[in-house]
Amino acid sequence: MGKPKIYKIATVVALLLIISAGAWYAVLPTRHKAIVKTTLLQKTGIVDGDWRVSDATKQYVMISPTFLIDGIYKSMEGPKASNYVQLSKDSSLLWITGFHVRALDAKTKERLSNDFICHMNVDFNDVNYFTNFGLTDRIGKQYPRMTSLSHGLEDFAFPKGYGIPMKGNDWLLVTTQSLNHNLPDINQLVKHEVTIGYEKSGGIKPLMTRTVFIQLPYDKKDPYKQPLDPASNQCIPVETKNHSYDDGHGNKLSGHWVVPPGRNVYRSSIDAQLQMTDSLRLHAAAIHVHPFATRIALFDRTAQRPVFVSRIVNHKDRIGLTKIEPFSSEEGIWLYKSHQYELVLEVENTTAIDQDMMGSMFLFFYDAALDGILNR
Template sequence: MPKIYKYLLFCLIVSSIFGTTTYYFLSNRHKAIVKTHVYHTLGFIDNNWNITENNHQFKLVTPTLLIDGIYKSMEGPKVSRVIQLNNSDDVYVITGFKIEAVDATTLKSVSKEFICHMNIDLNDKSYYTAFNLHNRIGKQFPRLTSLSSGFEEFSFPKGYGFIIKGNEPLFVMSEALNQNISPITKKIKHCITIDYEKYNGLQKPLQNKITYIRLPFDKYDPYKSPTDVGNNQCVPVETKNHTETDNNGNMLSGHWVIPNGKKTYRSFINSQLQIKDSLCLHTAAIHVHPFATQISLYDKTENKTIFTSKIENYKDKIGLVKVAPFSSKEGVWLYVNHEYELILDVNNTSKIDQDMMGSMFLFFYDKELDEKLKQSNN
């Protein structure tokens, strides 16, 4: 055998050993990313997005997601892409969102247990520039909303919605989940629907504010359990993602571990709300993980609950049956001189530690944008 072929064979063997070894030590989440990319690239499973649209709905069906084992929250195979409602510069109003898990071949509905979460993100520079709202650029993470198992759809109150231009880019990511079934080899897709209508000058625009529970942890020994079980500290799931540092140098995590039993977590959210004046709340989209039992928006100043989302878990397996949204056409007022909290109650009925998140996508009447839209129509 010529030396060049021996050299190539040697390199191939070494690369295969290195790649196999590296893959073996990856986390379950990163293994899913690698497998999905390889399967789609080599054509082992369908890698096509199916997009349809009409005057009132934008629908997209994801490429195939192969579920071949247990995937806890934020570990499963996922896909993403950029979309636009259409190619026009016209102004539209998004009125609702929905996700459904379907069989990859028949496209018939399957269990919601195979939905981890579907996120829709804005390009905040492009979006706010289009409406001359430059002061909002970079002020918060530009996520429009998130849907998940137990909270697969919601709509805004009639006459309200999220304003967007038809050609505005939206980044969509959808991830699969499987908390209970093993062994398994199942091919699914996610069917995502965005309801919208043409803006006619009568609809009232909403702006979104992302709020989520952030808990302190020991930055020097992050995975050590707090010695005081009654405190509000946590053990983070990991220290690279969903972590941040507050103004006092404390490390905070938005994705943490819950032990067996009942516990309540609290987190101030004024820095996330960024209220400059009073705001009227009309809708809240909720994102939590299994074993959450309720999450509340709480006015600490007045010592009263603004609303509570009740959460129903399966009794015989891990997963969320129903997460109650908040929706009000009349609205509820939040004030600049009040302190607000998210309060999350959990009950880990399993025998092992579980992961948890608690967040609300709050939608307020957007007076500033409403005035700009009316001026542009005059």
């Protein structure tokens, strides 16, 4: 076979591969397109793909790789990046006291709108963490997420005198994701600056985290069927692959669902997620919701009153969250083992189309068992 013919065949094969790749990319959801695009841009060096880390006194600061914002990216859809970090190189005890995330212009490093921040998650290795403190019975009991910041709650600190203890050389996984609800015609290079505040001194009381979130049932045989029966308490999931759960009886639940135009209230029990074996004293809560949420409450069903209410302020002139009210208390509020609890989320979708929604809390309780271990 002559070289001209080989070149022709190679050209045809290359064209077919390009066409196939383009067709495959075209049918991907926005979330997966962002993953492919971000990986390609960073691997080819077109945008910066490295994390920048500095460890100042009492602050561990990271700057993410560059994210290209080139269109609308709703919640959970934008370019993202993850990084494993150690707050120190030795096993000395540190106390995490707060978390912060900022959006920066990738070129000038000037502060940008928080509207470019979807969320920032901090996960920990529960096997190492609990083994270090002799609490191996806690391993695998809950998804090991320490906390999450999100659009509307970009700064969160524990009340004075409280923190999360950890060995300095334990690993944390930090993931940050970008967002853009309002600017379809945009080409903006964005970075996220993530800060973890910590103390080295003692005299701090330990907190443990519990993640709770609204889960609503959906029809697993026909999940996108509309309209819903108002009496069914069912939802339309955004998708059935992510944030989809089983209630233990073969029924499907979604933690990421569709909200129609207008006002609605969503609620679900969190007793299984709390895993309370004894009464606990709550000192802080970080809240995660999506735009159009207006209020979320941790509700005591037994006492028929809210434990606390987080008020949520939406932008008036565009889609987005101006402020999510966290909960913080040095005194604390008791949650009782004998009581039942739920999350209650109020939503007002002011647009003419369906929107997506989540409602979750990262609850921080005084950890009496760990306090006893640290002070014995």
